[in-house]
Every structure is written in C-alpha cells, then in structure tokens.
Amino acid sequence: xxxxxxxxxxxxxxxxxxxxxxxxxxxxxxxxxxxxxxxxxxxxxxxxxxxxxxxxxxxxxxxxxxxxxxxxxxxxxxxxxxxxxxxxxxxxxxxxxxxxxxxxxxxxxxxxxxxxxxxxxxxxxxxxxxxxxxxxxxxxxxxxxxxxxxxxxxxxxxxxxxxxxxxxxxxxxxxxxxxxxxxxxxxxxxxxxxxxxxxxxxxxxxxxxxxxxxxxxxxxxxxxxxxxxxxxxxxxxxxxxxxxxxxxxxxxxxxxxxxxxxxxxxxxxxxxxxxxxxxxxxxxxxxxxxxxxxxxxxxxxxxxxxxxxxxxxxxxxxxxxxxxxxxxxxxxxxxxxxxxxxxxxxxxxxxxxxxxxxxxxxxxxxxxxxxxxxxxxxxxxxxxxxxxxxxxxxxxxxxxxxxxxxxxxxxxxxxxxxxxxxxxxxxxxxxxxxxxxxxxxxxxxxxxxxxxxxxxxxxxxxxxxxxxxxxxxxxxxxxxxxxxxxxxxxxxxxxxxxxxxxxxxxxxxxxxxxxxxxxxxxxxxxxxxxxxxxxxxxxxxxxxxxxxxxxxxxxxxxxxxxxxxxxxxxxxxxxxxxxxxxxxxxxxxxxxxxxxxxxxxxxxxxxxxxxxxxxxxxxxxxxxxxxxxxxxxxxxxxxxxxxxxxxxxxxxxxxxxxxxxxxxxxxxxxxxxxxxxxxxxxxxxxxxxxxxxxxxxxxxxxxxxxxxxxxxxxxxxxxxxxxxxxxxxxxxx
Ligand code: MCN
Ligand code: MOS
Numbered sequence: 001x002x003x004x005x006x007x008x009x010x011x012x013x014x015x016x017x018x019x020x021x022x023x024x025x026x027x028x029x030x031x032x033x034x035x036x037x038x039x040x041x042x043x044x045x046x047x048x049x050x051x052x053x054x055x056x057x058x059x060x061x062x063x064x065x066x067x068x069x070x071x072x073x074x075x076x077x078x079x080x081x082x083x084x085x086x087x088x089x090x091x092x093x094x095x096x097x098x099x100x101x102x103x104x105x106x107x108x109x110x111x112x113x114x115x116x117x118x119x120x121x122x123x124x125x126x127x128x129x130x131x132x133x134x135x136x137x138x139x140x141x142x143x144x145x146x147x148x149x150x151x152x153x154x155x156x157x158x159x160x161x162x163x164x165x166x167x168x169x170x171x172x173x174x175x176x177x178x179x180x181x182x183x184x185x186x187x188x189x190x191x192x193x194x195x196x197x198x199x200x201x202x203x204x205x206x207x208x209x210x211x212x213x214x215x216x217x218x219x220x221x222x223x224x225x226x227x228x229x230x231x232x233x234x235x236x237x238x239x240x241x242x243x244x245x246x247x248x249x250x251x252x253x254x255x256x257x258x259x260x261x262x263x264x265x266x267x268x269x270x271x272x273x274x275x276x277x278x279x280x281x282x283x284x285x286x287x288x289x290x291x292x293x294x295x296x297x298x299x300x301x302x303x304x305x306x307x308x309x310x311x312x313x314x315x316x317x318x319x320x321x322x323x324x325x326x327x328x329x330x331x332x333x334x335x336x337x338x339x340x341x342x343x344x345x346x347x348x349x350x351x352x353x354x355x356x357x358x359x360x361x362x363x364x365x366x367x368x369x370x371x372x373x374x375x376x377x378x379x380x381x382x383x384x385x386x387x388x389x390x391x392x393x394x395x396x397x398x399x400x401x402x403x404x405x406x407x408x409x410x411x412x413x414x415x416x417x418x419x420x421x422x423x424x425x426x427x428x429x430x431x432x433x434x435x436x437x438x439x440x441x442x443x444x445x446x447x448x449x450x451x452x453x454x455x456x457x458x459x460x461x462x463x464x465x466x467x468x469x470x471x472x473x474x475x476x477x478x479x480x481x482x483x484x485x486x487x488x489x490x491x492x493x494x495x496x497x498x499x500x501x502x503x504x505x506x507x508x509x510x511x512x513x514x515x516x517x518x519x520x521x522x523x524x525x526x527x528x529x530x531x532x533x534x535x536x537x538x539x540x541x542x543x544x545x546x547x548x549x550x551x552x553x554x555x556x557x558x559x560x561x562x563x564x565x566x567x568x569x570x571x572x573x574x575x576x577x578x579x580x581x582x583x584x585x586x587x588x589x590x591x592x593x594x595x596x597x598x599x600x601x602x603x604x605x606x607x608x609x610x611x612x613x614x615x616x617x618x619x620x621x622x623x624x625x626x627x628x629x630x631x632x633x634x635x636x637x638x639x640x641x642x643x644x645x646x647x648x649x650x651x652x653x654x655x656x657x658x659x660x661x662x663x664x665x666x667x668x669x670x671x672x673x674x675x676x677x678x679x680x681x682x683x684x685x686x687x688x689x690x691x692x693x694x695x696x697x698x699x700x701x702x703x704x705x706x707x708x709x710x711x712x713x714x715x716x717x718x719x720x721x722x723x724x725x726x727x728x729x730x731x732x733x
C-alpha cells in the first residue's frame with residue numbers, strides 16, 4: 001500500500017523529549033486536582049500472623065487528618081479479574097491476616113502529604129506473630145508443581161542422558177532483584193458521583209480500568225484511567241497493585257480527590273520484584289558437541305495468597321535443536337511480597353542457567369563456546385518443528401564475533417592478561433519468546449490536514465509515542481508534522497500492556513489496520529464520484545504519499561485527502577480497527593521473538609577481586625526496526641540491567657522478620673555510569689513474516705545473555721565458575 005519512506009527506521013528524536021526535558025510532561029505524581037488530599041499507607045512490621053489490635057485514635061487526632069482506614073472500617077471489595085498475566089492482587093484491608101512484611105495494614109488520608117506520613121507513623125498496630133517461611137528451600141512452604149502449565153517433555157530425556165557421551169550437571173541460582181523505575185509509582189483518584197478518574201503509573205490503562213471497575217463494582221464506562229507519561233516500570237506496572245486500590249478507596253471515603261505516591265522503600269514491597277531461583281540443568285552431548293538431552297528444573301519463590309506468572313525453565317524448550325528436552329517449573333510459597341515481572345521475567349534467570357551450562361559443556365568438550373552454539377543451532381522451532389517466522393541468530397553470532405574480535409580469544413583459562421588484570425572473553429545467545437495480543441487503534445484525517453491516531457496504550461519511556469507517530473505518518477503518506485499520535489487514556493481504543501516486548505508489534509499492527517481502514521473510507525467516499533481520479537479503486541490499487549492517495553502504477557493520477565473531504569463536505573473521516581495475533585498453526589510458521597548474541601570482555605584483579613566490564617557487544621535480530629535510535633537505547637538499557645543482575649542487584653530479606661534490609665537505593669546497588677564500558681549495539685535480520693509491519697520486540701532481549709556472558713568471561717579469565725548471581729568480590733578472591 002505505502003511506498004517505503006525514510007520516515008520509519010530513521011533515528012527520529014523522541015516526540016515527547018522536549019516536554020520531558022522541560023519538566024512539562026505530567027507524570028501521575030505531578031497530577032493535581034482542586035481540593036486534592038494525600039494518602040500514606042501503614043505497613044506491617046511482621047511477615048506472618050495476625051493483627052491483634054490497631055489503634056488509630058492518635059493518628060486521627062493529628063493535624064489535617066481526614067480518615068484512617070483499616071480492615072475494621074474499610075469497605076468490602078471484590079477481587080479484580082484474571083488476565084493473561086494471571087489474577088489481580090487481592091484487594092487490601094479486607095481481614096486481619098498478615099502474609100508478608102510491608103503488607104498494607106492501614107491508609108491515612110490528610111490535607112498535606114507530610115501530615116499523612118506523620119499520622120501513618122502514629123498508627124499503633126499489635127500483632128500475633130507466626131513463624132514466617134522465608135527461604136526457597138524451606139519445606140514448610142508449599143511447593144507448587146507446574147504452576148504455569150508450561151512444563152514440557154519431548155523425546156526421552158532419561159535414556160538420552162543415560163547413554164550420552166558427555167553429561168554436564170550443575171545447579172545455578174539467581175538472587176531476588178527489585179524493579180527500580182526512576183519514577184515513584186503514584187495514583188491520583190478523583191470521584192465525581194459514581195464515576196472515577198484515575199491517573200496511574202501503569203503499563204496498561206485498559207487493565208486498570210477493568211480492575212478498578214470490578215473491585216468497586218462499577219460498570220467499566222464509569223472508570224477513566226490516564227497514564228500519559230510513566231517514569232519507567234520494567235514490569236512493575238503490569239499489575240494493578242494494592243496501592244492503586246487504596247487511593248481509589250481513600251478518595252471515595254473522604255469525598256475528595258486523593259493522591260498516593262509510593263516512597264522508594266514502599267516500592268520494594270508493593271510493586272513486585274524478580275523472584276530468586278534455584279535451577280538444576282543436565283546436558284547430554286556427543287563428543288562432537290551435538291546436544292542429545294537437556295533437562296532443566298527451576299524453583300522460584302512466590303507469595304502467600306497471590307500469583308506470579310513467570311516460566312523460567314522453558315527457555316530450554318525453544319533455544320536449541322535437541323531431540324530430548326524436559327523442563328519443569330516449581331514455585332515455593334513464602335511470606336514475601338508478591339513477585340512480579342521484571343524486565344525479561346523468567347528468561348533473565350533461565351537464560352543465565354542454560355547459557356552458563358553450555359559454556360561449562362564447551363570446556364568439557366574442548367570446543368569453542370560459539371562453535372558449540374552453532375552446532376546446535378535450531379533452524380526450525382524445536383518444539384513444533386515449524387519454520388521460524390524470522391530468525392537471524394546465526395548472523396547475530398557472526399556479526400557479533402567479528403565486531404568483538406572473538407577470534408583473538410585464547411582458548412585457555414587465564415591465558416589472557418592486561419598488566420595485572422586477568423582478561424576473559426565470554427558470550428551467550430538469546431532466543432526470546434514471542435508475545436503478541438489483540439490491540440485496537442483509531443485513525444482520522446480532518447479538514448486541517450492533520451491525521452490523528454490514538455490507542456489506550458502506554459509509553460513507559462520506550463518511545464511508543466514516537467514510533468507510532470512515525471508509523472502513522474508512513475502509512476498515511478504524510479509528513480511527521482501532519483500527524484498526531486496520542487495514547488495513555490482508557491477511553492481510547494483498547495490496548496494491551498506495554499509488556500512482553502509486545503506492544504510495538506500489537507499496536508503497530510493495529511495502527512496499520514486502522515490507517516488502511518481509513519484509506520478505504522476515503523476510497524469508499526469517492527467510489528462513484530465522477531470527479532475523482534480514484535473512483536472505483538480498491539485499497540490494493542493505490543499508494544499514499546505527500547498527503548495524497550494515488551494509483552500505485554501512476555502516481556500522477558490521484559488526489560489529496562483534503563480535496564476529497566472538501567468536495568464531499570466532510571469535516572473528517574475516521575476508522576477504527578484491531579490487530580489480531582496470528583495463529584501459529586494456521587500460518588504454518590513458529591512466531592519468533594527477537595534473537596540476540598552477547599559478547600563480553602571482563603577484567604579481573606585477582607588480588608582485590610575487582611571485576612570490570614570494559615566492553616559489551618550485543619547483536620540483535622528485532623525484525624524490522626522502527627527507530628534505530630530508540631531501539632538502540634532499549635538494548636543499552638537492557639545491557640545495563642543485565643550488568644546489574646550479574647554484579648550488583650540483590651534484594652536482601654532479614655531471615656527472622658522477613659523485612660527487606662536494603663529497601664533503598666543507597667543499599668540496593670544498581671550500576672552507575674562508571675560501571676558501564678564501551679557498548680556496541682547492532683541490529684541484523686529482516687522484517688518478520690508474521691505481521692504486516694514486521695517488527696519484533698526489543699524491550700527485553702537486551703538483558704538476558706549479559707549475565708551468562710559475564711559469568712562465562714569470568715571463568716575464562718580466572719578459572720572460577722560462578723553459578724550464583726550476583727557475582728560478588730568474595731567469590732573472586
Ligand atoms: N522498537 C523499535 N523497533 C522495533 C521494536 C521496538 O524501534 N522493532 C523500539 C520502540 O521505541 C519501542 C521500544 O523499542 O517503543 C520497545 O518496544 P517493544 O519491544 O515492543 O516493547 P514494549 O513497547 O512492549 O515495552 C515494554 C518493554 C518491556 S516488557 C520492559 S520490561 C521494558 C522495556 O520495554 N521496560 C522499560 N523497555 C523499557 N524502557 C524504559 N525506558 N522503561 C521501561 O520501564
Ligand atoms: Mo516487561 S517485564 O514484560 O513489562
């Protein structure tokens with residue numbers, strides 16, 4: 001339909017950049033209403049047991065305090081709906097049970113934020129303590145088998161392992177990590193009769209609407225949710241957490257708009273985290289390197305009374321051509337805040353185990369780690385045997401090896417040095433899962449010559465506004481300046497979450513569908529118009545450029561959108577359409593997510609245990625890239641997150657009280673600028689064949705593989721195999 005233009009693909013600057021730099025983009029915590037008051041939660045200081053008493057009289061008497069809600073006086077609420085990420089967290093303040101340290105036990109509403117915070121500290125809670133279950137291997141915690149229904153078994157793993165020429169078995173573990181988006185999560189709720197408006201730091205406005213409606217027993221149209229700008233989420237904004245419900249409840253109770261902003265410590269207990277894992281992998285191989293069996297079992301942690309969807313071991317099902325594969329996930333219920341998605345959920349942990357195990361196998365076989373991956377390359381999707389909708393992982397490996405200088409790698413452990421530093425080269429591959437769901441968009445063109453395209457989607461810092469603006473311009477044959485793309489309002493056409501690296505695909509295809517539908521509406525308008533050079537044309541006969549629809553074969557024969565509107569006395573034409581994820585079996589292809597090859601150089605000071613990462617090369621097949629500049633930022637962010645997971649991030653829970661001991665950015669370490677060396681990001685591959693726009697997601701694929709490549713490089717440098725993340729100084733001394 002459209003001629004390719006330079007609009008898409010180009011490194012267009014963020015359309016929301018100037019607003020953000022100038023402080024003019026209103027994040028949910030910036031939103032204000034006349035008469036607005038403030039809420040502050042009170043959190044449990046024990047991990048398990050019951051509330052035996054709760055005294056709010058002192059708090060209620062404090063200046064500015066309007067209400068203190070506890071399980072005694074809070075309204076009974078419904079639990080929100082299930083969706084493709086699992087159930088909604090249970091509503092807060094419904095009974096006296098304590099299931100984790102940091103659980104909300106009350107919420108204070110006051111005129112000023114500091115008054116609410118002070119009064120929250122004056123609420124006195126008495127507890128009846130029980131012994132908390134806090135360790136992943138504590139048999140008192142229920143061990144859930146196949147909790148996601150993703151366990152799979154192909155071939156005969158036991159027999160293949162029994163007869164394999166080489167078997168490698170090891171256990172790997174990853175620490176609990178906490179999402180720390182820069183923007184604190186905030187909810188502003190304003191009721192007007194039986195209608196409520198909610199501004200929320202969410203990755204999914206449509207879901208907040210459905211959930212608030214269900215929890216408060218409202219019809220969906222009574223709820224409107226805005227998330228125009230979100231200060232990051234990295235998965236923590238996928239669910240409707242309890243503070244959102246607290247804010248809406250508080251606003252209804254006091255009859256005033258309420259703002260609730262989480263503090264950083266509250267972020268550690270209230271908006272999810274990446275669960276820790278213990279994983280056992282067994283690989284069977286021929287001496288020549290061909291894998292004959294993979295067995296992967298993962299145990300992860302989950303909360304009491306809540307769920308988290310996070311398949312970890314399934315990475316082993318789709319990554320390599322291996323006839324006998326079994327993978328199993330297990331979840332241990334503990335008295336901890338509920339985990340949730342954190343950038344590359346499941347994959348971040350599973351890939352570390354699998355790609356570390358392969359590296360170990362390569363040394364056993366005396367094979368180059370890259371050669372081992374190539375030897376087991378999955379040309380077709382290994383579980384279903386279908387051809388991939390696109391896969392340029394081989395090219396990722398080749399281009400990455402070339403740019404990194406992998407051929408300069410001395411195979412021996414400890415063989416490379418730079419002065420007193422030991423030098424190590426490590427690599428890992430990533431085969432990211434595909435995720436796409438239905439999405440809707442609306443497009444219109446009016447008499448001012450501007451196209452307006454919208455969807456309820458969110459831009460959590462990724463660049464959704466910008467790439468959809470570009471795509472709309474291309475699909476309608478307009479300049480960027482003639483287009484407006486808007487999002488972040490649940491009244492707009494329904495959108496799925498910015499999650500699973502799937503929004504660009506889902507929304508891009510919805511924008512494609514709605515723009516095509518809009519062009520059809522223009523063609524319908526002139527179908528019998530004797531004055532129109534487009535009369536009788538179908539969508540397949542035409543192309544668009546320069547604000548005109550014209551014959552594909554003869555660009556001179558056509559007319560502008562404006563001419564059509566004017567001649568027919570129309571103010572505008574509008575079309576709404578949806579994308580639908582294709583059925584793999586129907587299209588005869590296995591839907592492919594992004595692929596990546598990660599190469600890392602480490603320097604280790606053997607006397608001091610210092611570990612430096614001077615270089616990372618990341619080559620990504622993301623299908624068609626809509627904006628190289630933004631997509632590169634995504635991969636760089638993923639690399640930084642991967643370095644965080646590998647070297648720094650670890651949420652520490654006190655074994656007695658279940659209190660998170662490092663719930664602040666002073667004690668919870670994340671990488672800083674000085675920890676990041678040279679970062680080289682390259683995109684390879686071709687548009688994916690599954691959808692018209694041809695994109696694959698890149699929001700997460702940058703992260704997995706980095707921790708394994710680092711651990712593998714550390715082994716190459718030092719001969720120490722670190723099987724637990726994060727890698728700390730003491731492990732290197
Ligand atoms: N993009 C592109 N071409 C493609 C695919 C993507 O140019 N073929 C660019 C676009 O700028 C797009 C961005 O990459 O906006 C991410 O697109 P996509 O991979 O589809 O991911 P989503 O839009 O679904 O965003 C969510 C994803 C996830 S799941 C997490 S976790 C994550 C991530 O994005 N959280 C982020 N990246 C983040 N980046 C920021 N700044 N903040 C977060 O919280
Ligand atoms: Mo991403 S962790 O799926 O929001």
